[in-house]
Amino acid sequence: KAGVTQTPRYLIKTRGQQVTLSCSPISGHRSVSWYQQTPGQGLQFLFEYFSETQRNKGNFPGRFSGRQFSNSRSEMNVSTLELGDSALYLCASSPGREINEQFFGPGTRLTVL
């Protein structure tokens, strides 16, 4: 079974631009969570989707948004990029309705200049 895939793997943007990241979960997994990872803050939860519904949201500004499609693929968008948005963005999928073990994708490394 293929693992979680994320595209693109690397991205360089400038301040003020917007970016869209994509995540394809493991086949059959319906829950997708997004995390931001930085050296100082560790893994910070962004949001979680199940069956196209956002069930949980972390403490991030409204510039961060996401969605999930009927095939469980998910996208997250960051508008008006700031330097502090430079981070590794990780997507994780979980098989069931409850969020238990999560399987992470390789991440998207975003650099904002």
Added chain:
Amino acid sequence: QKEVEQNSGPLSVPEGAIASLNCTYSDRGSQSFFWYRQYSGKSPELIMFIYSNGDKEDGRFTAQLNKASQYVSLLIRDSQPSDSATYLCAVNPGGYQKVTFGIGTKLQVIP
């Protein structure tokens, strides 16, 4: 604020020794607990999960949970240099609620 706390390390142990990694959590009602390993430049991978008080063993790894003390630990026996990584503790309050991760403990196994 529901938190998960870990010592960021680094924790250095000699090859062959037991590495003990610790994690405390603030939400007393938390239901499930996970340990992830993250190698430098890679994404986290699940190595253990535990739901009930006591010990759970899987090969060289043992997870220990004490809900009364709100404490979960990971023991790695016969530590190998390949175990050198950051170990993340994650806590699920239950059901659909978000999983909270600790900052991670960096483990260095010295040959």
